[in-house]
Every structure is written in structure tokens, then in C-alpha cells.
Amino acid sequence: xxxxxxxxxxxxxxxxxxxxxxxxxxxxxxxxxxxxxxxxxxxxxxxxxxxxxxxxxxxxxxxxxxxxxxxxxxxxxxxxxxxxxxxxxxxxxxxxxxxxxxxxxxxxxxxxxxxxxxxxxxxxxxxxxxxxxxxxxxxxxxxxxxxxxxxxxxxxxxxxxxxxxxxxxxxxxxxxxxxxxxxxxxxxxxxxxxxxxxxxxxxxxxxxxxxxxxxxxxxxxxxxxxxxxxxxxxxxxxxxxxxxxxxxxxxxxxxxxxxxxxxxxxxxxxxxxxxxxxxxxxxxxxxxxxxxxxxxxxxxxxxxxxxxxxxxxxxxxxxxxxxxx
Amino acid sequence: xxxxxxxxxxxxxxxxxxxxxxxxxxxxxxxxxxxxxxxxxxxxxxxxxxxxxxxxxxxxxxxxxxxxxxxxxxxxxxxxxxxxxxxxxxxxxxxxxxxxxxxxxxxxxxxxxxxxxxxxxxxxxxxxxxxxxxxxxxxxxxxxxxxxxxxxxxxxxxxxxxxxxxxxxxxxxxxxxxxxxxxxxxxxxxxxxxxxxxxxxxxxxxxxxxxxxxxxxxxxxxxxxxxxxxxxxxxxxxxxxxxxxxxxxxxxxxxxxxxxxxxxxxxxxxxxxxxxxxxxxxxxxxxxxxxxxxxxxxxxxxxxxxxxxxxxxxxxxxxxxxxxxxxxxxxxxxxxxxxxxxxxxxxxxxxxxxxxxxxxxxxxxxxxxxxxx
Numbered sequence: 001x002x003x004x005x006x007x008x009x010x011x012x013x014x015x016x017x018x019x020x021x022x023x024x025x026x027x028x029x030x031x032x033x034x035x036x037x038x039x040x041x042x043x044x045x046x047x048x049x050x051x052x053x054x055x056x057x058x059x060x061x062x063x064x065x066x067x068x069x070x071x072x073x074x075x076x077x078x079x080x081x082x083x084x085x086x087x088x089x090x091x092x093x094x095x096x097x098x099x100x101x102x103x104x105x106x107x108x109x110x111x112x113x114x115x116x117x118x119x120x121x122x123x124x125x126x127x128x129x130x131x132x133x134x135x136x137x138x139x140x141x142x143x144x145x146x147x148x149x150x151x152x153x154x155x156x157x158x159x160x161x162x163x164x165x166x167x168x169x170x171x172x173x174x175x176x177x178x179x180x181x182x183x184x185x186x187x188x189x190x191x192x193x194x195x196x197x198x199x200x201x202x203x204x205x206x207x208x209x210x211x212x213x214x215x216x217x218x219x220x221x222x223x224x225x226x227x228x229x230x231x232x233x234x235x236x237x238x239x240x241x242x243x244x245x246x247x248x249x250x251x252x253x254x255x256x257x258x259x260x261x262x263x264x265x266x267x268x269x270x271x272x273x274x275x276x277x278x279x280x281x282x283x284x285x286x287x288x289x290x291x292x293x294x295x296x297x298x299x300x301x302x303x304x305x306x307x308x309x310x311x312x313x314x315x316x317x318x319x320x321x322x323x324x325x
Numbered sequence: 326x327x328x329x330x331x332x333x334x335x336x337x338x339x340x341x342x343x344x345x346x347x348x349x350x351x352x353x354x355x356x357x358x359x360x361x362x363x364x365x366x367x368x369x370x371x372x373x374x375x376x377x378x379x380x381x382x383x384x385x386x387x388x389x390x391x392x393x394x395x396x397x398x399x400x401x402x403x404x405x406x407x408x409x410x411x412x413x414x415x416x417x418x419x420x421x422x423x424x425x426x427x428x429x430x431x432x433x434x435x436x437x438x439x440x441x442x443x444x445x446x447x448x449x450x451x452x453x454x455x456x457x458x459x460x461x462x463x464x465x466x467x468x469x470x471x472x473x474x475x476x477x478x479x480x481x482x483x484x485x486x487x488x489x490x491x492x493x494x495x496x497x498x499x500x501x502x503x504x505x506x507x508x509x510x511x512x513x514x515x516x517x518x519x520x521x522x523x524x525x526x527x528x529x530x531x532x533x534x535x536x537x538x539x540x541x542x543x544x545x546x547x548x549x550x551x552x553x554x555x556x557x558x559x560x561x562x563x564x565x566x567x568x569x570x571x572x573x574x575x576x577x578x579x580x581x582x583x584x585x586x587x588x589x590x591x592x593x594x595x596x597x598x599x600x601x602x603x604x605x606x607x608x609x610x611x612x613x614x615x616x617x618x619x620x621x622x623x624x625x626x627x628x629x630x631x632x633x634x635x636x637x638x639x640x641x642x643x644x645x646x647x648x649x650x651x652x653x654x655x656x657x658x659x660x661x662x663x664x665x666x667x668x669x670x671x672x673x674x675x676x677x678x679x680x681x682x683x684x685x686x687x688x689x690x691x692x693x694x695x696x697x698x
Contacts, residue, residue, distance in 0.1 A: 016488035039489055072326040072385075072489070092326045119383065120328060166478060182478025207524075208478040224432075224481060225525045240533050243526040246518075246551055247431070248481070267528075268515045282533050285545035293508065293515045295428070314428075315492050315512070 001287045005321035011056050012038035014297055014312040018210040018250045021298025021312045024078040034319055035076045036312050042076040044102050059102035061089050079128040083149035090123035095135055107154040125170035129177050129191045136167025142179055144194050157194035162187050173214040180209035188233050200236035213254040218281040222249030222263055230283045239280030251299045255306025262309055264296035327482040328383035333440055339371045340443025341419040348575040349629055364450045365457050366403030372460040376613055381467055384606055386490055391607035398614050404626045410642035411631035417496045424491035426570040428513050431522035433480035435568055437472050438558040442571030465562050473560045518550030527551040
């Protein structure tokens with residue numbers, strides 16, 4: 001069902017971080033960009049859809065005070081709001097936002113105000129909703145920034161409180177966002193402008209929910225225990241539980257036109273699933289591939305139909321591709 | 326990045342160092358009394374109370390360079406001396422062994438069990454010395470207090486931080502190559518079946534719930550041979566750690582074989598800025614360590630060789646200076662059938678064989694030792 005395609009070589013290997021792959025498709029320019037985190041830098045690759053040209057760029061997170069050195073990166077992700085696309089880098093000490101090609105930094109937000117190196121307050125989990133970008137933090141808060149259509153006038157509009165442990169991942173669909181944390185708790189929030197209301201909560205069992213997908217009112221979470229769980233986004237009710245992987249699930253993605261789910265894990269397997277909306281929502285197994293000796297840390301569909309997908313693995317400097325045969 | 330990672334990195338690397346030194350001390354027939362002194366002195370320095378207290382404060386990891394310097398000092402905390410080539414090899418073996426353990430551990434909290442395996446072995450090394458044993462017990466208590474109650478998410482971050490320290494290190498270790506747990510490109514082999522992490526279920530089941538919460542089960546093919554974990558490892562001062570990771574892999578069945586083969590060095594990644602200079606915190610710790618080490622130096626020194634004999638060690642020292650690019654194209658394909666082999670290749674092939682040819686070289690070393698006394 002899947003055929004392995006020629007990989008693209010990165011300038012540096014992928015770090016062992018959850019959700020360590022972001023994809024941005026420029027349909028008009030027939031180009032796709034990939035962002036993969038390597039320790040203190042993000043490697044951004046832009047390839048034409050026919051694969052004939054690849055350009056590489058490295059985006060480094062610079063700290064305003066040079067004394068502390070470069071901060072350790074937690075995540076790099078492109079976010080598309082109603083009026084704009086930006087590249088968000090989150091670090092152990094703050095948040096930086098760039099133009100989508102990584103050329104210019106447009107905003108910086110420090111999280112560790114004490115300035116000493118004996119504490120961190122990292123940011124992790126990024127998603128867009130309306131004109132806003134939401135970013136999770138180690139303290140459990142979710143920061144809501146307003147993003148103007150142009151320029152650098154980005155402002156912190158709102159702070160959502162609910163999580164009591166570090167945020168792992170955020171995802172959104174329409175005006176709804178889902179957030180997960182280190183304890184495995186998931187919250188569903190409904191947005192109106194930059195205001196948000198918590199509409200459902202799902203209690204975890206202490207095992208981190210590393211990654212989230214949201215599609216047609218269905219929430220799917222990937223856990224460090226290897227479980228996938230499917231919930232209703234309106235009620236928070238559990239619809240299905242899958243013993244999906246033998247190790248931690250590090251990333252999931254949903255192909256928005258079909259509801260196909262990709263899950264990748266430390267166990268070197270990628271697995272494909274079909275979501276079935278309903279009350280309660282369900283899930284069906286589709287396919288699996290073993291990516292030999294690669295602890296998978298990132299996985300994304302390239303197109304909304306889920307015909308092609310790409311993967312990254314710890315310590316490996318290639319983006320691996322599979323297409324539906 | 327977790328600020329609680331440094332003690333675990335240090336203790337585990339230290340534990341691996343002790344395994345290798347213990348094995349080499351015996352392979353070189355260093356008199357029991359001297360060997361025991363070396364083990365005691367190094368463990369005592371490693372677990373010095375003040376040094377440990379500094380180490381357990383929340384902080385970022387040392388840079389790779391600083392960590393290497395710390396272990397250079399530590400290895401010389403006793404009457405044993407290592408030259409640069411042996412020290413390089415020792416450090417390569419230590420780091421790759423711990424990288425293997427962190428990479429292969431079933432769940433992040435196993436890193437603590439690996440640490441306890443190393444602690445158990447080190448406690449055994451110093452059993453005859455009550456003062457040092459007390460220091461070791463103190464570190465057990467610090468470990469248990471700091472780590473046992475940490476949530477799974479914090480351990481996940483600790484493991485990710487450790488893996489970032491080891492990222493891009495692909496040194497091939499002959500003991501791993503022989504066991505077929507490492508590939509020729511320096512990457513570890515990941516099993517697709519076998520033991521599952523504690524507290525998880527074998528893949529292959531889908532539970533579908535109806536409106537009333539009643540479950541219906543279906544299955545999917547997820548491969549077979551996944552074994553449930555029967556019990557969790559013990560996080561106490563003593564007990565069954567369950568995992569074998571972190572125990573001594575150089576034990577009786579596999580003697581004098583501690584060969585590391587450096588892979589062709591890749592271009593230095595521009596973002597790897599951490600090696601540029603020593604960070605101030607690491608520097609302060611190094612100074613503290615220097616004071617500790619300085620106190621215990623005696624005249625009764627001997628030299629330990631990490632290679633089979635002095636000749637190999639000299640060769641390694643020379644080849645380390647040669648441009649690395651030279652070896653690059655040769656290391657990828659190992660074809661024993663071809664008559665025309667590079668010197669580098671025949672060396673690798675030679676190192677992969679088990680033999681006791683090192684014995685003559687060792688006696689030279691003993692002579693050296695005698696003359697030094």
C-alpha cells in the first residue's frame with residue numbers, strides 16, 4: 001500500500017523531540033517546505049513538488065542577551081492564521097516568531113523572567129485559531145497572541161489557565177482548539193476572537209499525551225504509553241482506545257480531506273488509521289510500515305488526501321518519504 | 326531540556342568508565358592491590374560529597390568538551406595514567422555504551438534503573454573500603470530522593486536531553502558490532518519485538534466503546550513476540566533492576582575486547598556551538614575536581630593501555646592526527662574478499678576477531694611499570 005520514495009537530505013540530524021517535523025505547502029508556487037529541529041537550530045528545506053530543486057536554510061534562535069548562549073529548541077512549526085503564515089520557534093526560555101521562510105524575526109517573547117540558568121519555562125505546542133496563535137508553556141498556561149496581517153505588532157491577548165503540568169501539544173479546527181499535557185489531560189477550548197472557553201476536559205492517567213489531531217469534531221491523542229485514544233470534541237467522551245505502538249507515540253497527523261491518521265513512534269513503526277466520526281467516534285486500522293532502526297520523532301502528510309507522507313527519526317539527517325502505491 | 330539531567334549523565338558515564346578500567350586492569354595483570362587502589366580512588370573522587378552536591382543542583386548539561394575534560398581529570402584521580410590515545414578510546418567506549426542504553430531503554434524512567442545498575446556495580450568495586458562505600462550510599466540516597474517520584478513527562482524530557490547530548494556520535498564499538506546490536510554505519514539496531522515497557526500493553530487491540538461505555542474489541546496485525554513486562558525494576562538501594570542495560574557487558578565471556586572504531590567524522594554541524602568554550606558552571610566544577618584530584622596523587626604511578634598492546638596505541642595516536650577525510654570512503658564498504666585492503670580496514674577486521682595476541686605487549690607494560698618504581 002505504501003512505497004518508499006527517495007529521501008531528502010537535511011543539513012543536520014533530527015533531535016529527539018515530539019512532533020519534530022512541520023510541513024508548509026505553497027500550492028501556487030508548487031513548492032513544499034519542511035522544518036526539522038536540530039539541537040539549537042531549525043533546518044528548513046524547500047523542495048519543488050517535482051523534486052528537481054531543493055534549497056536549504058538554517059534558522060537559529062538568537063537570544064537577546066548573548067551571555068546565556070543559544071537556547072535549546074523545543075519545537076518549530078508553521079502556523080497559518082486567518083490572514084498570515086508564520087514560523088514559530090519555541091525554546092527552553094521563550095518564543096520566537098519568524099516570517100515563513102525564516103528570513104526575519106518578527107516577534108520575541110521571553111518566558112523565563114528570572115534570567116538565571118537554574119530554571120526553565122519552555123514553550124511547546126503551537127496552533128493557529130482565527131487571527132491568533134496559541135502556544136503552550138511548561139507552567140501549563142496557554143498564551144494567545146494576536147497576529148496582524150502585516151508587520152511586527154504582535155500582542156499577547158490572553159492566557160488560558162487549566163493545565164497543571166507542562167503542555168505537550170496543541171491543535172485546532174475552525175474555532176476549536178485541543179490541548180494536551182504531561183499528565184495526559186486534554187482540554188477542548190472554543191474561541192471567539194482571542195477569548196476562549198473550556199468546553200470539555202478529558203482526564204489523563206499520568207502518562208504524557210505527546211500529540212493531538214482534531215478532525216470533524218473528533219479528537220485523537222497519541223500517548224507515551226503507545227496508546228491512541230479517540231474522543232468526541234464536544235463531550236470529551238472516549239470513543240475508542242487502541243494499543244497502537246510498543247513504545248512512545250511521538251507524532252500524529254490527520255489528512256483533513258479523508259480523516260486518515262498517521263502515527264509514528266520510538267518503536268520504528270508508522271501506522272495509518274481511519275477516523276470515523278459519529279457518536280461516539282471510532283477508528284479503524286489501515287496499514288503499518290517498519291522504518292528500520294529509526295526512532296521516529298516526526299510524521300506529516302504532505303497533501304490533504306494523505307497520498308504522500310514524510311517522516312523524521314532521531315539522529316537521522318534525512319526526511320523519509322512514502323507514497324500510496 | 327531538563328535541568329535534572331547532568332547527575333544521570335555523569336554517574337552513568339562514570340559507571341561505564343569503571344567497567345572498562347576494571348577490565349583493562351585485569352587484562353594487563355596489574356597487581357590486585359594497585360588495581361583496587363585505582364578503583365577506590367576514582368569512585369571516591371567521583372562521589373565526593375561536595376562535588377555531588379554541586380552536580381545535583383538544577384543546571385544545563387556541560388558541553389561535550391567540558392564533559393570530556395571532567396573525565397580526563399577523573400581517570401587520573403589515582404596512581405594510573407592514560408595517554409591521549411587511550412583516553413580518547415576510553416571516552417568513546419563510555420559514551421557509546423551509555424548512548425546505547427539510553428536509546429534502547431524501554432521507557433524513559435528506565436534511565437534511572439540503568440543508573441542504579443551502574444551504582445550497584447560501583448558499590449561492589451569499593452566494598453572493602455567502608456569510607457568510600459558510605460559515599461556511594463550517599464549518592465544512592467540523592468538519586469532516590471531526586472528522581473524516583475518524578476512524573477513520566479519529566480523523565481521523557483530527561484531522556485530527550487540525554488539523546489541530544491549523544492546526537493551525531495556514531496562511533497562503532499566492536500562489542501556492539503559483534504553482538505549485531507550496532508550497524509556498520511554506527512546506528513543501533515532497533516528490535517521490532519520483544520520486551521514491552523512496564524505498564525504498557527502489546528500492540529494489536531482496538532477497543533470501541535458505544536454510547537453507554539460498553540467495549541467491543543477488534544484486533545489488527547501488529548507483529549508478534551511482544552512480551553508483557555512481568556514486574557517493575559526496583560528503585561530502592563538494592564533490588565532487582567530487571568533491565569540488563571547498564572550492567573557490565575565486558576564480563577568474563579568477553580575479555581580484552583574494548584575496541585572502538587571512529588566513524589569517518591562528518592562535517593561539523595554549524596549549530597553545534599556548544600563545543601566552542603567551557604561554560605562557567607562546568608569550569609567551576611572542574612576547578613573543584615582538580616582540587617580533589619590534586620590531593621591524592623602519589624609517586625607510585627603506572628600507565629594503563631586501552632589497546633591490546635603499546636604498538637596499537639601508538640598507531641592510534643598517529644592515525645588520530647591524520648586528516649579524517651582519508652578514511653571516509655573506505656569505511657563504508659567492508660569487503661573481506663578483496664585482496665586490496667587499506668591499512669585502516671585490515672585494522673577494523675583485526676579488531677573484530679577475538680584473540681589473545683595482546684599478551685606479549687602487556688608484559689612490556691609490566692616492565693615499564695617495574696622500572697618506574
